[in-house]
Amino acid sequence: MKSTSYLEQEIYEQPEVIGRLLEAELENARRLAAAIRARGVQYAMIAGRGTSDNAGRYGQYLFGAMNRLPVGLATPSLFSIYAAPPRFGDALVLGISQSGQSPDIVSVLAEARRQGALTAAITNEPDSPLAAEADHVICLHAGVERSVAATKTYTAQLAAVALLNAALSSDPAHLTALQAVPAATRQTLALAPEVRRIAQRYRFVDRCVILGRGFNYATAFEIALKLKETNYIASEPYSPADFIHGPLAVLDESYAVLVIAASGALLAEMRSAIGRIAEREAEILVISDDDATLAAGKLRLRLPVTLPEWLSPMVAVIPGQLLALHMVLERGHDPDRPRGLQKVTLTL
Amino acid sequence: MKSTSYLEQEIYEQPEVIGRLLEAELENARRLAAAIRARGVQYAMIAGRGTSDNAGRYGQYLFGAMNRLPVGLATPSLFSIYAAPPRFGDALVLGISQSGQSPDIVSVLAEARRQGALTAAITNEPDSPLAAEADHVICLHAGVERSVAATKTYTAQLAAVALLNAALSSDPAHLTALQAVPAATRQTLALAPEVRRIAQRYRFVDRCVILGRGFNYATAFEIALKLKETNYIASEPYSPADFIHGPLAVLDESYAVLVIAASGALLAEMRSAIGRIAEREAEILVISDDDATLAAGKLRLRLPVTLPEWLSPMVAVIPGQLLALHMVLERGHDPDRPRGLQKVTLTL
Numbered sequence: 001m002k003s004t005s006y007l008e009q010e011i012y013e014q015p016e017v018i019g020r021l022l023e024a025e026l027e028n029a030r031r032l033a034a035a036i037r038a039r040g041v042q043y044a045m046i047a048g049r050g051t052s053d054n055a056g057r058y059g060q061y062l063f064g065a066m067n068r069l070p071v072g073l074a075t076p077s078l079f080s081i082y083a084a085p086p087r088f089g090d091a092l093v094l095g096i097s098q099s100g101q102s103p104d105i106v107s108v109l110a111e112a113r114r115q116g117a118l119t120a121a122i123t124n125e126p127d128s129p130l131a132a133e134a135d136h137v138i139c140l141h142a143g144v145e146r147s148v149a150a151t152k153t154y155t156a157q158l159a160a161v162a163l164l165n166a167a168l169s170s171d172p173a174h175l176t177a178l179q180a181v182p183a184a185t186r187q188t189l190a191l192a193p194e195v196r197r198i199a200q201r202y203r204f205v206d207r208c209v210i211l212g213r214g215f216n217y218a219t220a221f222e223i224a225l226k227l228k229e230t231n232y233i234a235s236e237p238y239s240p241a242d243f244i245h246g247p248l249a250v251l252d253e254s255y256a257v258l259v260i261a262a263s264g265a266l267l268a269e270m271r272s273a274i275g276r277i278a279e280r281e282a283e284i285l286v287i288s289d290d291d292a293t294l295a296a297g298k299l300r301l302r303l304p305v306t307l308p309e310w311l312s313p314m315v316a317v318i319p320g321q322l323l324a325l326h327m328v329l330e331r332g333h334d335p336d337r338p339r340g341l342q343k344v345t346l347t348l
Numbered sequence: 349m350k351s352t353s354y355l356e357q358e359i360y361e362q363p364e365v366i367g368r369l370l371e372a373e374l375e376n377a378r379r380l381a382a383a384i385r386a387r388g389v390q391y392a393m394i395a396g397r398g399t400s401d402n403a404g405r406y407g408q409y410l411f412g413a414m415n416r417l418p419v420g421l422a423t424p425s426l427f428s429i430y431a432a433p434p435r436f437g438d439a440l441v442l443g444i445s446q447s448g449q450s451p452d453i454v455s456v457l458a459e460a461r462r463q464g465a466l467t468a469a470i471t472n473e474p475d476s477p478l479a480a481e482a483d484h485v486i487c488l489h490a491g492v493e494r495s496v497a498a499t500k501t502y503t504a505q506l507a508a509v510a511l512l513n514a515a516l517s518s519d520p521a522h523l524t525a526l527q528a529v530p531a532a533t534r535q536t537l538a539l540a541p542e543v544r545r546i547a548q549r550y551r552f553v554d555r556c557v558i559l560g561r562g563f564n565y566a567t568a569f570e571i572a573l574k575l576k577e578t579n580y581i582a583s584e585p586y587s588p589a590d591f592i593h594g595p596l597a598v599l600d601e602s603y604a605v606l607v608i609a610a611s612g613a614l615l616a617e618m619r620s621a622i623g624r625i626a627e628r629e630a631e632i633l634v635i636s637d638d639d640a641t642l643a644a645g646k647l648r649l650r651l652p653v654t655l656p657e658w659l660s661p662m663v664a665v666i667p668g669q670l671l672a673l674h675m676v677l678e679r680g681h682d683p684d685r686p687r688g689l690q691k692v693t694l695t696l
Contacts, residue, residue, distance in 0.1 A: 042437040043391055045418060050593035064426045070393060070434040072420020076589070077562050078412045081613050086418035089390040090437075104589060149594075207555070207582045214425050229594040234555045234582040241424070241452060241695035245398035246497070246577040249686045265429050280688060338597045340628060347589035348617065 005335040006147040007230070007328075011321050012189060013143070017152045018159045018314065019182035020141045025163055026175075032120050032136040033167035036069075039118050041092045047074035047108040048096035049347065051150040051225060055096050055122070055157035058218035058313055062161060065214070066310060067168045076104035079111050080348045088117040095121045098145060098153040100128020104348050109133035122160045124153055138164065148341050149229045151321045154222055155185065158314050165310070177307075181314050184305040188318040191301055192326075195319055198285065198299055199326035205256045208235040209282070211243060211273055212260035212316075219260045219313045223320030229338050230328045240273035251280040259297065260316050261288040264309025271296060287319050354495040355578070355676075355683040359669050360537060361491070365500045366507045366662065367530035368489045373511060374523075380468050380484040381515035384417075387466050389440045395422035395456040396444035397695065399498040399573060403444050403470070403505035406566035406661055410509060413562070414658060415516045424452035427459050436465040443469045446493060446501040448476020452695055457481035470508045472501055486512065496689050497577045499669045502570055503533065506662050513658070525655075529662050532653040536666040539649055540674075543667055546633065546647055547674035553604045556583040557630070559591060559621055560608035560664075567608045567661045571668030577686050578676045588621035599628040607645065608664050609636040612657025619644060635667050 044063060046056035056073055063069040074093070079085045080103065093112035095105045100123040110133045112119045121134035124142050131137045140156040159181065166174035208227060212220030220237035227235040238247060251257070257277055261270035267290060274284055274296045286297030289312075294300040301319045303312075328335045392411060394404035401421065408419040422441070427433045428451065441460035443453045448471040458481045460467045469482035472490050479485045488504040507529065514522035556575060560568030568585035575583040586595060599605070605625055609618035615638060622632055622644045634645030637660075642648040649667045651660075676683045 043418075043420070043434075043439070045420070049590060053590070060423055061426065061430075064423060064434045065430040065432060068432055068435045070391075070420065070436060070439065072391070072393070072418065075409055075412060075565075077587070077614070078409065081617065082409075082413040082562065083613070084413060084416055086391075086412045087416045088418060091391070091418065214430065217423075225594050228598050230597075232598045232600070234584065234598060236582065236584060239425070242397060242401070244695065246573050246689060248688050249578075250576050250580045250582060251688065252580070265431075266425070269429065340596050340599065341594060347592065 007149055007151065007325055007335040010145060010147050010152045011325060013152050014155050015182045015186040017142045017156050018185060021156050021159050022163060022178055024141050025138050025160065028136065028138050029163040029167040032138065032164060035118055035136060036092055036168060040090055041069070041118060042090040043070040043072065044092040044094055045072050045074045045088065046094045046096065047076055047105045049102055049105060051154045051222060052096040052098060052157060054218045054222040054225065055154060055161060057221060058158050058215065059094070059161040061215050061217065062165045062310055066165055074108050076108055079107040080104040085111045088112050088115050092118045092120065095130050095134065096157055097130050098124045098140070098150060100125040100130035102347060106130050106133060122157055147336060148338050149226055149324065155314050155317065162311060177311060180307060181311055184307055184315050185318060187304045188315045190304065191319050192322050194301060195322040196326045198301070199323060199330045202256060202327055203330050206233055207254060208233050208256045208258065209243070209251065210235060210237045210258040210260070211240050211270070212237065213239045213241065213269065214266045215310050215313050216260045216262055216316055219316045219320070222317050223258065226320055226324035229341060230324045230335060231331060240269065244276065248280070251277065251282045253281040255282040257282045257284045259284060259286050261286060261290065261293045262303070262309055262312035262316050263290050263306050264312065267293060287316060353683040355497055355499065355673055358493060358495050358500045359673060361500050362503050363530045363534040365490045365504050366533060369504050369507050370511060370526055372489050373486050373508065376484065376486050377511040377515040380486065380512060383466055383484060384440055384516060388438055389417070389466060390438040391418040391420065392440040392442055393420050393422045393436065394442045394444065395424055395453045397450055397453060399502045399570060400444040400446060400505060402566045402570040402573065403502060403509060405569060406506050406563065407442070407509040409563050409565065410513045410658055414513055422456050424456055427455040428452040433459045436460050436463050440466045440468065443478050443482065444505055445478050446472045446488070446498060448473040448478035450695060454478050454481060470505055495684060496686050497574055497672065503662050503665065510659060525659060528655060529659055532655055532663050533666060535652045536663045538652065539667050540670050542649060543670040544674045546649070547671060547678045550604060550675055551678050554581055555602060556581050556604040556606065557591070557599065558583060558585045558606040558608070559588050559618070560585065561587045561589065561617065562614045563658050563661050564608045564610055564664055567664045567668070570665050571606065574668055574672035577689060578672045578683060579679060588617065592624065596628070599625065599630045601629040603630040605630045605632045607632055607634050609634060609638065609641045610651070610657055610660035610664055611638050611654050612660065615641060635664060
């Protein structure tokens with residue numbers, strides 16, 4: 001009998017996985033960056049499902065903000081079901097999949113390759129069908145993922161995206177900054193006792209809203225997905241800009257609201273969103289490295305390390321992963337057996 | 349005192365609005381289509397918030413599947429908050445906004461124009477700041493929208509997108525097919541008595557999942573948004589392909605599940621999703637024009653007209669709009685005063 005769950009073990013493997021990936025994949029990332037420059041890539045399309053789609057969302061902001069590359073998230077059904085796939089032209093088409101098996105994601109890359117576009121894959125399985133369709137592969141080096149709810153492969157996918165972003169950049173400081181991430185994730189894991197206390201308070205939460213924007217828009221999506229998969233909570237991720245365009249109306253005191261507010265360009269806006277939501281009597285948990293922002297929440301989880309904003313998603317998601325784990329334990333379920341789910345999901 | 353709500357009045361104005369738009373804007377759509385061809389546009393970026401973002405989602409599938417144009421949904425914060433906006437290159441940048449006022453959406457178009465990209469706006473306000481930044485404007489002709497929850501401007505935005513799509517196409521049958529939409533929306537409004545019965549059954553629903561894919565992915569998003577804005581229901585839209593990658597775990601018998609399944613390429617997949625979900629004891633309402641698919645649901649709303657799949661979103665959303673209206677009436681709230689919302693939302 002295993003003493004802890006796969007979910008818990010894999011959460012704690014993250015510092016090591018990210019460190020391994022950053023070292024092993026630097027050259028692959030540089031080769032892909034060189035190909036992007038050499039091919040005169042105009043924009044990128046990223047295809048992924050679930051957790052991998054959230055990693056793509058991070059890439060959308062990162063490549064846009066730091067390398068001025070427009071990024072769209074692909075619509076796989078256009079490739080797997082509808083008859084006439086888009087013409088990619090001078091695009092980079094990037095598939096992200098832990099297993100590299102998803103037929104719809106493979107179909108996007110296969111079509112891109114057929115058209116002669118530049119293709120790349122980020123996957124934990126370099127021998128997978130997805131990798132076979134890619135001109136360039138960045139491998140996650142995460143070891144076998146046994147937990148149904150992905151954690152270590154999510155942050156590894158973020159690290160792969162961040163590594164490519166740094167390789168694309170003309171500023172070598174970006175690569176240096178990345179080296180701080182493994183230690184920062186390790187320090188962030190020390191939040192577990194505080195998270196456990198919040199998980200007790202959250203024992204009967206059944207509706208939840210998670211707000212993040214910019215680089216941490218992906219973080220909001222990923223934490224929401226973890227809470228759904230493991231705790232069956234109706235948890236919805238939003239940018240505060242979208243949230244106040246309508247969904248705000250749902251809020252009442254039955255809601256738990258999580259706000260991801262890392263230091264950076266968006267901090268002021270996240271703080272003003274907290275003020276707006278506090279008027280609605282929902283209880284707010286702030287996840288931030290900034291003391292003034294933390295003080296605006298009823299509950300707080302203080303990120304122990306301040307990273308550059310673009311790297312913050314790799315630490316900001318960790319309290320959410322720990323929360324999913326401790327909530328499922330408080331509720332007496334098995335973290336490794338979420339109802340109705342399988343590890344690899346094959347969709348067209 | 350008004351006898352019915354603005355929400356109700358505007359739902360019933362839709363056939364007229366769409367008919368007016370299709371007639372008045374054909375030439376503008378043709379001019380924009382000609383510019384897209386003349387400029388060698390490689391891909392499109394669409395920017396919108398809330399309901400307008402859902403119309404953009406429709407465009408993403410439509411332009412991709414029928415005109416092979418890759419489309420990404422823009423990330424406005426890259427323009428309004430982060431320092432270095434993406435380089436658009438040979439892109440069409442399309443802003444969608446009822447009011448044409450959203451500062452973040454205007455900032456996307458302003459930057460695109462500054463870069464020399466082709467810009468276009470779909471708006472109800474041809475004198476708005478958004479229209480001022482656009483090389484081409486397609487006007488909604490929807491009249492003043494007084495309801496906080498948008499209905500007529502949503503289907504008008506879809507009609508504008510569909511008109512542009514038809515103008516881009518080399519097949520004149522697409523323009524002809526569009527002419528059937530106003531009458532089809534009128535016939536669909538006759539579902540109101542059946543919707544009212546379902547609204548009674550839904551009196552205590554507080555969690556809901558809405559599934560759609562392809563052209564009707566947007567429909568799932570838009571119905572979910574209406575149910576949130578007017579009835580404060582935790583309603584989440586999904587593609588079935590994403591849903592079974594994790595969120596499926598949330599389902600239990602407390603959930604109402606709505607499935608949008610219009611005839612077309614995706615019908616078989618939607619039917620198999622219904623089968624998968626029925627195993628989880630959630631109660632399923634099917635909205636479809638296909639009798640065999642309707643028979644798979646516990647509850648049914650039969651779309652009275654079968655349109656080509658690409659046009660079906662303009663009718664498939666109507667039962668959802670009517671459901672939002674009748675649910676709010678059953679719950680004794682004012683359809684025109686959703687808590688916490690304003691008509692025009694200005695976000696950066």
